[in-house]
């Protein structure tokens with residue numbers, strides 16, 4: 001069903017996110033006839049280009065994203081007719097009336113302001129929109145992650161945006177929440193009676209959440225150096241995954257029912273103290289190595305190429321954390337989190353390791369405890385390992401075998417990209433897949449403490465070779481607890 005007519009403004013309209021994600025996502029939704037005829041998409045940037053020049057640039061960038069022949073001429077005619085461009089310096093008060101003049105003059109439709117910019121601009125832009133009288137009850141504002149750099153700056157951003165927009169009008173993006181398989185987590189947990197009774201400390205020995213990437217910091221070096229893996233990936237994506245797997249069953253799919261349960265998990269996270277930080281966290285940074293038979297440079301060299309001398313490098317490109325949730329359900333069951341760049345492959349998975357059987361009736365044969373693996377990407381599916389008997393007459397030989405569910409085998413559909421889903425949810429006015437103010441701020445409080453303690457204890461990133469699964473200390477983190485990371489073969 002097409003959404004109601006809208007005016008969508010993308011601040012950062014020629015930026016990296018618009019180019020790689022937002023414009024392709026909008027094109028796809030238009031191709032699938034989800035937009036009404038007269039909806040508008042207005043790119044805002046500092047470039048002094050006309051509407052026509054913007055249209056040409058968008059065409060080039062879409063052609064670059066897809067294959068040249070994938071931009072369908074009919075869809076393009078429809079899509080390009082929606083595109084406008086406005087040159088604005090977001091820090092200046094000039095030019096906002098020109099932006100206003102691009103909209104539907106009746107001011108009668110949903111206006112969405114998508115801020116694909118640094119979060120330091122979120123407050124000032126909200127204020128300019130207010131001063132130019134461009135905000136009303138039907139307006140919505142979308143904030144890209146990261147919201148702030150720490151708890152105080154996140155509060156300041158939230159206060160500034162909140163002074164203009166109601167909380168119900170603010171959509172804070174974490175694109176992991178738009179991923180099909182992340183949503184499938186809810187289906188798996190709450191659509192089956194099988195797992196829920198086992199989803200607790202008595203049955204689950206430990207949980208692992210891994211988000212691995214093969215790419216490096218690359219051309220985002222400066223952003224990355226200011227941010228590091230803990231802020232870039234753990235504060236948002238990984239903690240959101242943790243919340244979804246660890247939360248209590250919400251009463252319904254209503255956005256606040258789910259968000260109320262997620263925030264309880266964040267509040268129950270055991271603080272990482274100065275005394276424990278060296279034992280329960282690992283920082284790493286990649287050196288040159290080989291991935292997929294191709295040599296790749298180290299972080300230091302990428303920094304030098306970007307003009308940032310190595311003695312100024314501070315960011316970690318890998319983090320592992322032993323997190324604990326101090327509540328009734330999870331007390332004593334650790335959640336190991338691990339994320340890094342330049343690991344052997346792109347792979348995200350959540351592993352539930354169940355407890356071993358209390359007594360083996362099979363003599364001294366080792367029995368592997370059951371494991372539930374939820375793969376988020378690149379392959380999406382669920383695997384459950386079970387102990388079985390090897391066929392044949394030669395006695396009772398036990399073997400662990402996987403029970404596999406590959407979503408691509410079961411459903412022959414193309415999953416929309418996370419941004420396609422999230423943009424549609426904004427246009428429809430459904431905030432369930434977005435983060436509420438308290439979630440962001442509580443997550444920052446937990447993260448800030450780790451960063452403060454890293455500084456207090458002078459914990460520097462430990463080197464790991466690109467193409468390996470991270471620094472030695474990461475293996476020791478689990479080994480000390482007589483556990484091991486589950487890496488795909």
Ligand code: BG6
Pocket residue numbers: 213232
């Ligand atoms: C972004 C981070 O939020 O997520 C990037 O800023 C990271 O550093 C990306 O590469 C990973 O997203 P995905 O969807 O490719 O797993």
